[in-house]
Amino acid sequence: MTGDSVPIALPLSRLASADGEAATLYRELRKPLLRYLVCLGISSDEAQDVVQDAFLSLHRHLAAGGSQENIRSWLFRVAHNRARNHQNRYDRRFGMPLDAKEELVLDETPERAVLDKEKFQQVARAIRLLSASEQECLLLRAGGLRYREIGEVLGISISTVSDTVSRAIKKLAEKCNV
Amino acid sequence: MCDFSDKLVAWLDRELSMDEASNMERHLWVCSECRTRVDAYRKISVAVDAYCDAASSTSMRRVVPLPALTVIGAAAAVLTLFLLRPYTHVEKPLAIPPPAVSSQAIVREAPPSPIKQVHRRHSAPPAHSAPAQWLPSEQAVQIAIPAEALLPPGAAPEGVNFVADLSIASDGSAQRLRFESQLVAVERSR
Numbered sequence: 001m002t003g004d005s006v007p008i009a010l011p012l013s014r015l016a017s018a019d020g021e022a023a024t025l026y027r028e029l030r031k032p033l034l035r036y037l038v039c040l041g042i043s044s045d046e047a048q049d050v051v052q053d054a055f056l057s058l059h060r061h062l063a064a065g066g067s068q069e070n071i072r073s074w075l076f077r078v079a080h081n082r083a084r085n086h087q088n089r090y091d092r093r094f095g096m097p098l099d100a101k102e103e104l105v106l107d108e109t110p111e112r113a114v115l116d117k118e119k120f121q122q123v124a125r126a127i128r129l130l131s132a133s134e135q136e137c138l139l140l141r142a143g144g145l146r147y148r149e150i151g152e153v154l155g156i157s158i159s160t161v162s163d164t165v166s167r168a169i170k171k172l173a174e175k176c177n178v
Numbered sequence: 179m180c181d182f183s184d185k186l187v188a189w190l191d192r193e194l195s196m197d198e199a200s201n202m203e204r205h206l207w208v209c210s211e212c213r214t215r216v217d218a219y220r221k222i223s224v225a226v227d228a229y230c231d232a233a234s235s236t237s238m239r240r241v242v243p244l245p246a247l248t249v250i251g252a253a254a255a256v257l258t259l260f261l262l263r264p265y266t267h268v269e270k271p272l273a274i275p276p277p278a279v280s281s282q283a284i285v286r287e288a289p290p291s292p293i294k295q296v297h298r299r300h301s302a303p304p305a306h307s308a309p310a311q312w313l314p315s316e317q318a319v320q321i322a323i324p325a326e327a328l329l330p331p332g333a334a335p336e337g338v339n340f341v342a343d344l345s346i347a348s349d350g351s352a353q354r355l356r357f358e359s360q361l362v363a364v365e366r367s368r
Contacts, residue, residue: 038233038234039229039233119225123225127229142223142226147188147193162193165188166184166185172225172226173218173219178224
């Protein structure tokens with residue numbers, strides 16, 4: 001197990017100095033962050049706020065001379081923790097979040113070519129049955145994060161990430177007919 | 179289950195070291211059970227990805243006020259109104275106020291656009307929809323229909339609307355129904 005195959009060290013000095021680069025970073029990571037938060041069960045409005053806050057924190061982090069490495073996991077960690085606080089503040093369960101999506105009416109989207117409504121619900125139900133950490137690992141993995149980055153976001157070791165992702169995928173494969 | 183099965187997902191995710199990965203690949207050549215499993219894990223991974231895309235894009239779009247079906251229904255109702263309406267006029271004397279005014283009124287009843295970025299064609303001066311003079315023989319009407327009312331989101335490029343051109347003869351029958359796509363101005367909300 002290496003976990004260091006693709007180190008993500010985005011050049012934050014460029015973000016701090018050049019608006020164009022900052023905009024690129026924002027464009028690149030805003031959508032994956034929103035996607036992760038919404039899949040965790042955060043409303044889209046709250047998710048937008050959380051992502052905005054995360055980028056503001058990033059700005060402060062850079063201005064204070066913080067580390068410029070692993071920005072992707074840094075942003076995900078900040079967003080993840082803020083979302084967790086958000087959820088706790090409103091006394092909602094975190095980690096069992098997809099309840100709100102149960103009655104979700106799927107629009108006709110291009111994604112439906114891959115996943116029809118029935119399979120969507122099946123996958124949604126199966127994900128909801130996973131433990132909080134299994135869901136988080138799975139959704140961060142779906143966000144394109146490496147195991148090392150997932151470990152940084154959640155504060156767990158790479159081997160724990162690997163075991164958790166593996167367990168989550170096996171459970172889903174048993175429950176879903178895709 | 180063999181010893182390798184616990185590392186299948188990590189192998190899929192390219193998270194194994196070079197040595198571990200090549201051991202796994204050698205194993206997959208000979209173990210059909212693991213090949214079946216890794217195939218299932220790959221499929222479920224793709225499904226989770228598609229689920230995340232669908233869940234987040236649907237959630238982000240939930241501000242859309244009306245489902246497309248309602249809009250289509252409303253459009254059909256307006257169209258029906260149009261096709262029925264001229265019968266009441268045929269019997270009336272020609273001195274009656276020009277129906278161009280009322281036809282405009284009906285055009286305004288067309289369904290609200292579900293997506294705010296799309297400018298309804300109605301907002302433009304109704305050069306075609308309101309004939310300057312009432313012609314008893316033929317009445318031309320144009321109905322703008324937002325692309326979202328007809329096609330699934332994303333199927334039509336942004337800024338494309340559809341326009342139905344209707345000609346109604348003096349006996350009230352629809353003479354011509356022409357349906358065409360149209361590029362309209364696009365206002366980006368973000």
